[in-house]
Amino acid sequence: MGNTDKFELIANMYDTSERIQIAKVASEAIRSYLIDTKGKNAVDFGCGTGLVGLNLVNEFNAMIFLDTSESMMNQVKKKIADLDIQNADTLCFDFEKESQSGLDTDYIFMAQVLLHIHDVESVLSRLFKVLNEGGHLLIVDFDKNEEVASEIVHNGFIQAELKDLMMKIGYKDIQSRTFYTGSKIFMGRDASMFVLDARK
Template structure:
């Protein structure tokens, strides 16, 4: 996944008050879309230090924290040990490089992750294969922001365009809404965030 080197360097100082606040609004938004999830297994995709997934631990039967950065995963392992958390696992893996055929989940959620992924369609397609039939993919990210010019991240997304890509892959029942607007939250610029919910239906 893009920017892994950068994340390796900042893993131990990643949990700033701003990131904790962003994770809270993201996990609250995700929680609103969960249905009968207590018996379901989830993947926190591009989990970072697990800020979003950790606040959703009680919502699922289990969560797999997955990231391309081993240092981020190490931070989560420390939290698991310190808080004696039972229903979690970790995996360091890069879906942009290869796919995992033996990995399956009922829910996959990703918060501010897609903007770091170079080949969006490839990764969303590989995540589709990971989802169980009827499973859900939830994406939280920034709306497209023309003020941001970067060669390391996308400048947000147009959820309508994302919907077209996902429909082509096979995702169904796609809905999205903007749920949060904040000051200087995206590379120093004011920005808004959307949540997109989708389901793996029959192709």
């Protein structure tokens, strides 16, 4: 996944109060789309230090925290151990480089991850294959923001364009909404965030 080297360096100081707050807001947006998930499995894709997934782990039968950064994974492992969470596991893997054939799940969520992914269509296609029939992909990310200029991340997404791309891949029943606007939350700029739910 994009920018792994940068996340390796900041893993042990990643959990700022701002990131914890944004993760809480993102978790609640995701939670609003969960239906009868107690017997279902989930993947927190691009989980970082697990801030979002740990807010949702009790909603599922089991959860895999997946990221490309070993340092981030170590933070998650420590939290899982400290909190004595029994239904969680970790996987260090890069979906941008290869497919993960042994993985299947009912729910995948990714919060502020898509903007780091260079080839969006390829990764969304690979995630589609990992989902069980009827499974859900939930994306939380930034709305397109022309004030953000960066060579390392996308400057957000237009929801309608993302829906069109996902329908082309095979996702259906796609719904999305902007749910949060914050001050200086995206590369030092004011920005809004959307949540998108799509089904296989």
